[in-house]
Amino acid sequence: MNHISSHITKRMMLINLCTFVLIMIHGVESLSLKQSQKVLVKQKGKSVSFKCEVTDLGSGNFVHWYHKKDGETFKRLLYISHSGIATSEANEFVSEKNGNSYGIKLKTTTDGHAGMYYCAIWDGMGNLIKRFGSGTRLVVTDQGKDKPKPPTLTGYLPSKKDEGKSAKQTLVCHASGMFPELVKFEWKINNAGTLTDVSDGDVVEQKNESPVVTVTSMLIVDKNKAQNDNYQCTVIHEGNPDGTQTLEMKKEKSKPSMEPKAADQDPVTCPPTEVPTTDQISGDSEQIPSMFLFVYAYGVLLMKNGLFFCVVSIFLLKRKAERKDKSSET
DSSP states (O other): OHHHHHHHHHHHHHHHHHHHHHHHHHHHHSOEEEOOOOEEEEETTOOEEEOOEEESOOTTOEEEEEEEOTTSOEEEEEEEETTSOEEESSTTEEEEEETTEEEEEESSOOGGGOEEEEEEEEESSSSOEEEEOOOEEEEEEOTTOOOOBOOEEEEEOOOSTTTTTOSEEEEEEEEESOBSOOEEEEEEEEETTEEEEOOGGGEEEEEEOSSSOEEEEEEEEEHHHHHHOEEEEEEEETTOTTOOEEEEEOGGGOBOOSSOOOTTOOOOOOOOOSSOEEEEEOOOGGGSSOTHHHHHHHHHHHHHHHHHHHHHHHHHHHHHHHHHHHHHHO
């Protein structure tokens, strides 16, 4: 009797699991939301609109809007029904419904409005999940200070001193002096003239706030690849259509130092201007401003590998336990 009851319980659990998976798949395939605006820069006193594209929103569902200041929790501003009717919890915001766009508009921008803005929807049946958009950052400035400033992009090839000491080599891209401060890096490898994306697992990024904002992207590759392959580093300046820059990381075309520098000096690069600037340097490890990044990068990669090992081990142990249970029942 107990054996029959256990069998029925397991079957019900399997049915519930399959139902949940089907619901999730349905939600992913149909209901979706997208925030294409990554960053908006507005002067104080100006109005600003945030957009959120939602597909297949049910008639009984709503699009919620949240504001999150740095270091604070989410605050809901309003929610918009499928038909466009808005229920506001912040008087300075109004809804802007147009087709599949469920946006909001801020009438008058102040310093307190800076931060991230997210749209969100409830998805699923029974076990509801609130899904959030990628978010839009609002940067509030004084009058006349809202003009984007492109970054200065500097590249570093692997250190010559370390070529024979390690099985891994590091290529570094620095973006500094930009406004707004949001940038995105993309690494590609040049295979006989064809550019292909580099695995995200080989890339580590870090942001430094002082003395100027600098975002560093490090690509860790095998020594042989670093010596023989050519790579391309691209930085995309969010909020600035003209801020995308690309740097060819080619060892044979690296610049020699123009003059001798002390070991503790930073490499000489052009100061940030309104025109994007790039520079590539091949030299010793002392030229990299933050060499502890190399240790940090390896630490992150080791943590990722350790986490993957733990997940696989737990999965295998569960399978082994299930097999024992089945053998004991028979």
